[in-house]
Amino acid sequence: MSRGGFAGKVLRVDLSAGEIRREPLDMALAERYIGGLGLCLKLCHDTIKPGCEPLSPENPIILGAGPFVGTNLPSTSRVYSVSKLPSSRTIGWCGAGGFTFGVMLKNAGLDHIIIEGRSPKPVYLKIFDDRVELKPADRLWGRSVDNTCQALWDEFGMPTGVMCIGQAGERLVPFSMAFVDRISTLGRGGFAAVMGSKNLKAVIVKGSGGVKVADRKRYKTLSKAFLDKIRSWPHLKQAQELGMVQAFSFVPRDEFARIKKRRAACVSCPIGCKDVVEIPDGPFKGLVKCTSSVINLYTPALYGFTDYRESIKCMVTLDEYGLDMFEFFGLMAFAKRLVDEGIIPRDAAKPEIRLNSLDSMETWARKISFREDLGDVLAGGFNGIIQQFGEEAEKLAPALVKGMHPYAGPGSAISWDRFGTMELGQVLDPRGPHVGSGGSPTYFASRPLKVFTQHLKRMGAPSEAIDRIIKNADGPTDRQELKVGALLRYSHAWFTMLGSMGICARGHINRFYNAEICADLYETVTGIPTDLPALRERVDRVWTLYRLANLREGLDRGKDEIPPEQWFSKAGFKNYLTGEPLQRSEVERMIEDYYKEWGWDPKTGMPPH
Amino acid sequence: MAKYRIDVATENCSGCSRCELACSYTYTKAFNPSRARIQVKMSGADCSVRFSEECIECGICVDQCLYGALSKTKKQEDQP
Numbered sequence: 179m180s181r182g183g184f185a186g187k188v189l190r191v192d193l194s195a196g197e198i199r200r201e202p203l204d205m206a207l208a209e210r211y212i213g214g215l216g217l218c219l220k221l222c223h224d225t226i227k228p229g230c231e232p233l234s235p236e237n238p239i240i241l242g243a244g245p246f247v248g249t250n251l252p253s254t255s256r257v258y259s260v261s262k263l264p265s266s267r268t269i270g271w272c273g274a275g276g277f278t279f280g281v282m283l284k285n286a287g288l289d290h291i292i293i294e295g296r297s298p299k300p301v302y303l304k305i306f307d308d309r310v311e312l313k314p315a316d317r318l319w320g321r322s323v324d325n326t327c328q329a330l331w332d333e334f335g336m337p338t339g340v341m342c343i344g345q346a347g348e349r350l351v352p353f354s355m356a357f358v359d360r361i362s363t364l365g366r367g368g369f370a371a372v373m374g375s376k377n378l379k380a381v382i383v384k385g386s387g388g389v390k391v392a393d394r395k396r397y398k399t400l401s402k403a404f405l406d407k408i409r410s411w412p413h414l415k416q417a418q419e420l421g422m423v424q425a426f427s428f429v430p431r432d433e434f435a436r437i438k439k440r441r442a443a444c445v446s447c448p449i450g451c452k453d454v455v456e457i458p459d460g461p462f463k464g465l466v467k468c469t470s471s472v473i474n475l476y477t478p479a480l481y482g483f484t485d486y487r488e489s490i491k492c493m494v495t496l497d498e499y500g501l502d503m504f505e506f507f508g509l510m511a512f513a514k515r516l517v518d519e520g521i522i523p524r525d526a527a528k529p530e531i532r533l534n535s536l537d538s539m540e541t542w543a544r545k546i547s548f549r550e551d552l553g554d555v556l557a558g559g560f561n562g563i564i565q566q567f568g569e570e571a572e573k574l575a576p577a578l579v580k581g582m583h584p585y586a587g588p589g590s591a592i593s594w595d596r597f598g599t600m601e602l603g604q605v606l607d608p609r610g611p612h613v614g615s616g617g618s619p620t621y622f623a624s625r626p627l628k629v630f631t632q633h634l635k636r637m638g639a640p641s642e643a644i645d646r647i648i649k650n651a652d653g654p655t656d657r658q659e660l661k662v663g664a665l666l667r668y669s670h671a672w673f674t675m676l677g678s679m680g681i682c683a684r685g686h687i688n689r690f691y692n693a694e695i696c697a698d699l700y701e702t703v704t705g706i707p708t709d710l711p712a713l714r715e716r717v718d719r720v721w722t723l724y725r726l727a728n729l730r731e732g733l734d735r736g737k738d739e740i741p742p743e744q745w746f747s748k749a750g751f752k753n754y755l756t757g758e759p760l761q762r763s764e765v766e767r768m769i770e771d772y773y774k775e776w777g778w779d780p781k782t783g784m785p786p787h
Numbered sequence: 788m789a790k791y792r793i794d795v796a797t798e799n800c801s802g803c804s805r806c807e808l809a810c811s812y813t814y815t816k817a818f819n820p821s822r823a824r825i826q827v828k829m830s831g832a833d834c835s836v837r838f839s840e841e842c843i844e845c846g847i848c849v850d851q852c853l854y855g856a857l858s859k860t861k862k863q864e865d866q867p
């Protein structure tokens with residue numbers, strides 16, 4: 179059988195020396211690590227100098243798109259970056275969708291880009307098929323994300339895939355994000371700061387090749403059946419209509435109807451969840467925003483903004499600088515508390531920190547992004563503030579995991595209180611608090627246990643594992659059991675499978691996939707013989723390597739994987755099944771279950787060698 | 788091969804490129820949206836959909852659009 183899916187080349191860029199090399203993709207490695215996320219992790223593991231500083235030239239950036247990216251399999255848009263992240267100081271993934279970048283990367287003949295070193299001057303990497311250049315970025319440096327994308331599109335036309343950073347990334351803010359095609363984010367953890375530290379403003383890509391499929395005949399049958407399944411989904415129209423608003427009640431439907439301009443979708447996605455909105459009236463009338471989701475635009479409302487138009491304007495500003503909204507607002511709430519308690523002198527905090535004021539928040543976003551006055555301290559993140567103001571400040575800090583603010587949980591932006599896989603995953607994904615890899619039906623409260631059985635089967639969990647994780651699914655509720663820790667092991671494996679192939683992990687998409695279909699599609703697209711057991715083995719290899727790479731960086735269960743105290747306070751998390759206050763001992767057991775289910779040492783989390 | 792009149796409702800277009808992917812795959816045997824005979828451009832809130840002269844009105848792109856932005860009507864054969 180011929181080969182397909184993979185473009186076949188890896189680009190190596192040494193920014194210090196200004197050297198660029200194209201190398202053939204090692205297909206044996208591609209097979210062992212699947213592609214996309216899996217190969218990014220492997221390439222990072224093999225390239226990084228262990229123990230390096232996240233913002234040093236030794237920390238590489240690995241970009242990549244899996245073998246399905248560029249095909250028309252539904253929602254195969256994912257682009258991944260892997261680096262040592264400055265917030266968590268662990269090797270971590272960031273993932274984004276987008277319209278063009280991933281597809282163009284593949285069409286330019288590349289599966290991955292490895293970027294090392296540090297450019298002496300600001301540059302951007304321009305990849306137009308075989309013509310690859312480092313171009314001076316003097317005209318782009320200092321510009322916002324929006325402005326940078328627009329300037330590049332004005333110069334090179336559409337469609338050009340653009341990944342770039344704003345001013346916060348340039349100034350190494352550890353909670354800055356990079357943007358893909360202006361709409362999707364490589365976020366949380368400070369990936370943009372890694373780009374900034376390398377003087378790399380953007381990567382742009384255009385390609386005229388094409389993504390091939392190994393077995394065209396089988397592809398036709400499989401992809402048609404797959405699309406038909408989505409086409410006949412009774413909730414399709416509603417999902418397209420509402421996007422993420424469906425699951426988040428804090429966006430009032432009438433307001434959404436007023437601002438919605440169009441639904442946008444990442445490349446190949448039949449159930450898009452990106453939004454294009456326009457402010458219909460008031461002082462910001464006519465402001466158009468393309469966003470990863472309208473729910474993001476309502477984040478300021480969670481912190482007290484009452485006018486949705488001001489919320490949108492505030493988020494436009496944060497996105498322009500390239501600031502992570504959860505970390506920004508969490509940090510501002512912390513800073514305000516320190517001012518109120520007299521730990522930060524009131525005259526240092528000018529203008530007054532008011533979480534519900536557009537003026538105040540926009541000014542602080544600027545001060546942080548440009549590191550002005552106290553903004554310079556806040557730009558150091560929670561750790562920066564604690565270092566500056568000491569123990570007294572530390573006592574007042576919100577729940578932190580690896581120095582970051584978990585965004586789901588008591589006292590966080592999304593304040594749901596049931597403790598499921600996403601919540602536990604915030605501690606157990608080495609990259610730090612992110613819910614992206616830990617999805618499961620615990621996302622919704624009070625799901626019947628049989629839903630979990632189906633979900634585990636879909637994720638490819640063996641039946642003996644399902645029996646270990648769920649007990650008495652049909653029995654009386656007080657005898658039912660759900661092992662959240664062991665379940666998370668399969669959520670992580672599932673996320674790895676999807677991300678390595680290039681499939682979006684959002685719930686309304688991944689519900690159409692299952693592990694067996696993934697194995698079939700992988701074999702069909704790539705031509706690499708793959709059945710479910712083989713795929714499971716590769717997936718497990720990837721996530722285990724991810725852990726090993728981080729153990730090599732010094733990740734330590736005793737220090738890095740402790741759930742924060744606040745989770746067990748009076749207003750803390752609740753047990754997913756019983757609704758009773760969550761005990762620390764329960765979470766300790768979940769962590770052990772998680773390790774055990776992976777076959778790692780249950781006490782240390784160390785995989786066997 | 789049957790020919791279709793293709794109608795476009797740009798207000799429904801999501802920019803997903805499924806139409807472009809399908810067209811390029813059908814006629815170049817590889818996926819590349821920029822080599823499709825249909826070209827979708829999104830810019831802020833605006834969207835345009837254009838067909839190139841090589842388009843043979845086969846309707847394959849329409850079948851891939853799940854947003855209701857493309858629709859097709861069979862053309863009468865043997866029309867004078």
Ligand code: SF4
Pocket residue numbers: 253254255275276442443444447448449450451452682683684687
């Ligand atoms: S579900 Fe949303 S994030 Fe995922 S591919 Fe579709 S548009 Fe992109």
Ligand code: SF4
Pocket residue numbers: 793809810813823824825838841842843844845846847848849
């Ligand atoms: S009608 Fe056929 S040829 Fe024309 S753009 Fe659509 S798929 Fe391509």
Ligand code: SF4
Pocket residue numbers: 799800801802803804805806807827836851852853854855856857
């Ligand atoms: S398939 Fe439909 S929604 Fe997607 S880009 Fe083409 S016309 Fe627009």
